[in-house]
Amino acid sequence: MPLVACPVCEKPISKHAHTCPSCGEPDPLNHLAKSKFLSLVVWLIVLVVAGYVAWFYLIPMLIEFVRHQ
Numbered sequence: 001m002p003l004v005a006c007p008v009c010e011k012p013i014s015k016h017a018h019t020c021p022s023c024g025e026p027d028p029l030n031h032l033a034k035s036k037f038l039s040l041v042v043w044l045i046v047l048v049v050a051g052y053v054a055w056f057y058l059i060p061m062l063i064e065f066v067r068h069q
């Protein structure tokens with residue numbers, strides 16, 4: 001049976017395990033995919049907020065700056 005390291009406790013577990021027998025992490029093989037997805041969502045939110053700030057604060061500031069030249 002192929003063994004992989006649990007992403008939570010790093011003990012070897014079966015690739016077919018649905019829960020980690022050592023730490024009880026449910027679905028340990030999808031844990032990494034889940035945290036990757038979460039960090040992607042966080043980055044997306046950061047980008048949207050940065051875009052919002054740029055659009056509503058930086059661009060009017062730039063326009064004002066250019067107008068006063």
Ligand SMILES: [Zn+2]
Pocket residue numbers: 006007008009010011020021022023024025028
């Ligand atoms: Zn574990």
